[in-house]
Amino acid sequence: MLRQVAEGVLIHESEFCQSNAVVVPGRAGVLLIDPGVRGSEMACLANDLSDSGQTVVAGFSTHPHWDHLLWHAGLGAAPRYGTARCAATVGALLSDARWQARIAQWIPPDIVEQVPLDLLGLITGLPAGTARIPWDGPQVRIIEHHAHAPGHAALLIEERGLLVAGDMLSDVLIPMLDLNDTADPIEDYLAALRLLEGVADGVDVLVPGHGSIGGADQVRARIDQDRAYVHALRNASLLGDPRVGPLATFDWVSGVHERQLQHLTRR
Numbered sequence: 249m250l251r252q253v254a255e256g257v258l259i260h261e262s263e264f265c266q267s268n269a270v271v272v273p274g275r276a277g278v279l280l281i282d283p284g285v286r287g288s289e290m291a292c293l294a295n296d297l298s299d300s301g302q303t304v305v306a307g308f309s310t311h312p313h314w315d316h317l318l319w320h321a322g323l324g325a326a327p328r329y330g331t332a333r334c335a336a337t338v339g340a341l342l343s344d345a346r347w348q349a350r351i352a353q354w355i356p357p358d359i360v361e362q363v364p365l366d367l368l369g370l371i372t373g374l375p376a377g378t379a380r381i382p383w384d385g386p387q388v389r390i391i392e393h394h395a396h397a398p399g400h401a402a403l404l405i406e407e408r409g410l411l412v413a414g415d416m417l418s419d420v421l422i423p424m425l426d427l428n429d430t431a432d433p434i435e436d437y438l439a440a441l442r443l444l445e446g447v448a449d450g451v452d453v454l455v456p457g458h459g460s461i462g463g464a465d466q467v468r469a470r471i472d473q474d475r476a477y478v479h480a481l482r483n484a485s486l487l488g489d490p491r492v493g494p495l496a497t498f499d500w501v502s503g504v505h506e507r508q509l510q511h512l513t514r515r
């Protein structure tokens with residue numbers, strides 16, 4: 249089911265980890281950002297779009313993690329974009345003949361059978377430094393940074409006051425740092441938060457990759473909450489974050505927090 253969150257902009261929320269797919273209408277069709285997770289959900293989205301006479305003319309993956317790289321044949325064969333670093337990271341993954349088995353290990357066992365991997369990651373990398381998604385619709389600014397995953401992009405649609413944050417600024421997930429071969433994941437994360445803070449004034453609607461849609465008042469609040477988490481992680485100080493612990497939406501987040509703490513205190 250699609251619901252409108254800003255003028256013409258629709259969201260499709262997955263049952264998996266409150267993942268949000270974003271549909272932005274353009275002149276000849278829609279831009280689809282991070283399409284979804286379960287095959288049945290993406291098929292439902294494809295049906296909803298075709299029932300309303302809309303075709304997908306472009307896709308975008310915010311970052312190279314499996315749950316943001318999926319696609320369904322019913323969504324058509326439009327170009328699917330990502331940053332150059334995102335595409336390079338996915339390309340390296342897909343060059344391994346056993347990539348499907350590797351990715352399947354990262355998917356929770358209870359849904360792995362429902363996640364279609366055949367069209368995963370067929371991303372066209374936009375040249376480094378590309379400022380906007382090339383499509384015939386409202387201008388979509390690409391804000392690339394190095395937090396969470398290589399070549400992660402937040403998307404800002406200024407004329408709709410909409411920020412699609414990818415895997416940051418969630419009310420249910422803590423900042424998850426990219427700890428793979430990164431020199432300074434803490435500073436990378438803080439730098440990305442500063443980039444988002446720089447555009448916060450123009451944002452009326454915040455769509456995180458996972459979690460609830462936020463209004464204007466939520467943008468700075470979530471930036472501050474993410475920054476406080478990253479500072480606490482850096483200082484290994486006591487944490488009072490509702491996304492971790494007994495009140496957390498997802499109990500597995502505590503394990504992620506512990507692993508991040510251990511990784512960073514070992515350095």
Ligand SMILES: [Zn+2]
Binds near residue numbers: 313396415
């Ligand atoms: Zn991610």
